[in-house]
Amino acid sequence: MNHNDDRDKHLIEQLNQLPKIEDKRSKEEIYQRISSAQHTKKSHKIFPVLGLVTAVAILFFMIAPSIMDRNQQEMSDKSVNDVKQFNQESKEESGLGLEGEEQGMAGQGNILEKQDSSTVNSSLVVNETESSDQLVYAAVAEKQMQYIIPLTFIVPDSSVNEAYNQLDQLIATTNQDNDIYLFRDIKYQFDEENNQVSLNLPNGFSLGNGTATAGMFQRMLAVMFQPYQIERVKFTGNLDNVDFGEMGRVKEMSIKETKTFSYKLYDQAAQKRLIQVPNEEHETIIDAINKLKTSEESYHVERTIPKDMQFSIHSNDQSLRLEFRNDSSLTNNEEGITMIESILMTAKSYGYVEVQFENASIERVGEYDLTKPIPVPVAANPIKK
Template identity: 25%
Template sequence: MRQSDREDEKVIRLFKQLPTIEDKRSMDEIYRNIKHGMYKKQKKPIFVPALTGIAGLLLFLLVFPLIFQQSPVDYFSSHSEVKESADSGGMMENSSAKMERGMNEADAEITMYKEDAIDNDTSLKTAVYEENTLENEVYTFGVVVSKDAIAIPVALMEHKSSDDDWLAQFQEVAKSFNVSEYGFSDFAPLLDAMELNEERNEAKVTISPENRLFFETNERQLTYIVQYLLQTQNINVVKFVNENEEPVELPHLGVVQDVEVKESLRKAYFLYPISKDSEYLVPADANPDSLADALTYMKTKPNDNYQSVIPDELTPEIVKEDTSDVTIKFNKQVELDQGDQLKNMQLIEGILLTAKEFGKAEVQFENIEPSQWESFQFDQPVKVPVAPNLIKR
């Protein structure tokens, strides 16, 4: 005999030992007594039947947990109502499990989204790269840092527009850019004063009494502002005139000469810290004769505002150079995942931007680890940036 059968018989015997309670009165008599009791308060309530019922209930409660623990399946199989309750409970458990799995999957998706967003938002890269231009339009500007009167190149990105008038797009983006938030002077007057002659690949800037203050304030930086603005456009020269289409003069420059827009300025890049939380990679004024000379120059301190991005103990050397690509080897092993990660990024991007200024499209780095870092693949040539100093808004 199974253990569960023996336990069932034991329970039956225990139930049979309980005192028997019988009531031989007719239903009419019981009804009369109940009705009579509603109007007449009992002086001596009878406790015996109630106590007997309570004793039986207590005994059942004492025995029931033992049966439930030892053989729940056999016991409940003989009680249809309890089984239905168990089935219902099982359905609730299944539903709860499905709901929990769904919530876990949703949490996983949210977590992945957050991680992707964090990756995009916390990337150490400061420049614009080719992959950034697939769905976005890049707008390059020359801005002047108010406190130092230094012109630096910056870039903004917007979703691509169907408007072919790029100057109108530049003007619109410039007006939406809160330059004072970044410590820059307003450069919108230059764009408003500019007209294009696309057939001749020329731009004309009209200096009038209304905008003259802007040009007098920024005349020493005017050439750089124009270069950084038009370097990525198909414009070869910029002419400056007054409202009568005549040559125009400024206090320090005298007659403003035409500016030849160059695709490459052949300059070395340095770090320009404006504040503790605001740093930019900028080209210095000097014009090295070659990329090799520029790399050597990058280890110096050209002025009080600029800092080298190359550590003192490190020296980059050119081991192979072609027209459009170059191989640069460091004299010591560079561990990019060690130390200040932002400084490491400034080292790489400073060299890439300098190589771009000398007409290079790709740079192969040697003696550098790890082979993959911050989406760079150093086991293959690295493409130079499209533009420096992306303003992330």
């Protein structure tokens, strides 16, 4: 009895000496992964080619069940509605579209004058471009990898292939060392007839472990190629030496992004930028615009609408109407322009083509004539080359 007690005592002492195993990740990384997992769990799944997935699944089932299970969530098929249908449903669910007003102004521009390069520098959106300009839609993440900052390079006299293949150099000119850019050394080949783009990945390309970076990579692809109606991205190169993290081996990826965003202000950039803050599926355009009143200091994301500004929001098909309350004073300055542009980009994300501002205390903010419906911009964060 005593002998056993002594041995137990010794064993307990030894158990107490087993080493502490510490998490090697930072707090920020862990939080970012958690947030990303919450965002991606429902809406960011890969859209695989069934035959390929079946073959891979059988192979994995035979040789690596643990890998298969880990990938299951990411690799499962996803039923994707197209953006238009989704937005229409969102509007119906939110009880909008009851105004019955006949705006009839869709597509009727009221940008007072075409932007020159100086106005591009002060504006946070692209409203109009020369026909010879090529737009390169790029995406970087802020340093905590929570949100995407879309960038739009305006490259004159260039084909889409030429323009995208300059992306590394274009990004380098932004001097944003803290931003996370996942596309270094990738080569692009557009197949516009089939709505596809091929990405030739460099040898050793790696997204690292975990679902967060992989989910962010997929969202960035949507930002970069959806404006060109690209629905599918193919990957080429030595895929045996490519690491997509927990997504496993991927040869192509669907980028039918249906996510909606509130566009807020990112205050860590050398220049002001709009940043995409993703909204949940149940959040309506009203929620999305009201969210523009809140800052997220830990991510350096600032509100674009003053907290105390009062307005009501009404939807009519593709037109959004924002009616200011009498005591809401809008200012014709940089903050006023940012507010208008963040609302316009948020409305665009929900599928609206124009926004009518009513009952504003002033008729004009920057170049925007508030007495007429304003078409939503082409893109955010222009950088003219």
